[in-house]
Amino acid sequence: MLDHVYCTDFWCEKEFLMGCTRDWLVVCIIFNAWLWQLVQGSERDYSRDLLDSFVYDNVFQKLPRPRTGKLYNVALPANFSGMEVSVVRLRARRLWKNGSNYSPSFAIPRWVLPWPFTRRVDLVYQNLGNLSSSYYDVPNHTLVAPVIGFLAYDPNRSSPNYGLIELTLMGRDPIIVRFPNILTQEDGNVTMKCVRFDINGSLEFSNVMKSSCLVRRQGHFSVVVPYQSNRATRKKYWMMGIAAGVVGLVLLVVIGVLAYRWIKGERIKKMERNSERSEGLDTIWVGRSRMPTASGIRTQPAIENSYLP
Template identity: 35%
Template sequence: MEFIQNFIIVFVLLLFVWEPLVRAQPPSSSRSSLDTTLQDYAYRAFHRPKTGRPYNAQVPSNFSGIKLSVMRLRWGSLIRRGVPRFKEFEIPAGVVEQPYVERLALVYQNLGNWSSIYYALSGYSFLAPVLGLLAYDATNISATNLRELDINATRGPISIHFTDVRTVPSGLTARCVWFDLDGFPNFSDLMTNNVCLTSHQGHFSIVVASTAPAPAPESNIPGNVKKNRGSKVWKIVGPILGFLVLVLLGLVVWRMRRYWKNRKISEMERQSEGGPPLQMTTIGNLRVPTAMGTRTPPILEDEYVP
């Protein structure tokens, strides 16, 4: 019974430690699932696709409001000439992808009214819909569940020209936000004419602080920005959480061993109490057990003398 009570206490402590951290994590699995679904529907727009030509794709009815487009490119063309205009994106020459593929596809997303659902940003309001630019292997245009390629602008940043932008509230400053593939936000300054810059793929928008001033910019190019403060906190909290879990698991193991040891001792005492009682005798002020008699009576040596 004592063991069960201790186990419950340890389990409750684990919940108190783990539950707030789980809530703090962004729903990356939901975003990843959305990207996978949109990649599948984007590739369906390919029908004898021509290189460098954008194709608008249809989204399922349960994602009504999302705009989707796709463009197939050769690696050599992308790195030599870039893409002058793909929706709101201007991609300069010098963009490379990893791992290397001969043909790749750029999938454009405009999440529209789904922006704040998949990319909720505490303390900020979106002034523009979230736009996505993701690269995939296009060697086989019938493939599904593809992983994103890692693209990097080496000669100059990719420009994002936002067209559907709400007016900035008086007294506040609009900022660019870039969500990396893990969903972590990175902030940078907004260029003139509602233009944001990046060196990597991901999801982008323009935001304004809704309750407090936005943090000071670390870089003008989101692609060169390190993880935001939240990711740094996770780097500190992660080892601490692991240590606490190890300590609590050690406590559970120790309590289990103690429980089974005490149970074994109790069983031995119970068995000893169930045996025949020993005869007691008094020696001084002590009572000690004594034998009922001796098996072989003593014989004096004189008895063998003739």
């Protein structure tokens, strides 16, 4: 039964479930779903690591001997269009004394040391642009800014510590990560949060401070807002539609009442005008009924031939 646990296709999942008894069916389903999510998360973290390694290898191939203290923009292959990469090589003593402000998105303070210690440090800056959601996501949140990041590398290939290294902040000043484009996306009803994607796959949240994030470690960063489900959105639209319908119905009733009163008033005025033009009629009693008569108004009969007796 356990041989089928690590399969990722539908057939293996079906075979795994068939091996479970009815009493343990729910447990098997939950375990299988958890294992599938674990595999998916591991694959995503692995793709991030591959991307970082590919970017730095591409930088090293195109710039085998970059000048110290100069920022280089590095072009990537066509399938990574939309992603921006730049690199600067610094001496450790200069990084300690002055920090680094070569990238407009990052401000690294002074009193920073590489660990393990190296004499020179390659700072690789990344802006994933439209590829951000392909490599990074935050559960129950939506990215409102591209994922940007910087990583420090040991440029000495002969060193046993060659590869990714850490930057240790010895002072109180944090690293400033700037997101100027989120100023147009701020909404009083939505709380934006800074998120840091660590190289081990963990997430760290912090508050947005004037379209910037304050951090103390390298990695990748973005700004997120809580995700609103389709059900909540539909409920909101339903409430808006009901409110609009009630308001429309009230307006329709008011307009109908006003129209009825106006038509009734016009009829009364017309009847009054007609009554003013006509003459009054006399009345007589016929049995117990009182009826109008026009005897005084009718033309009296006259004899046509006067010679008749």
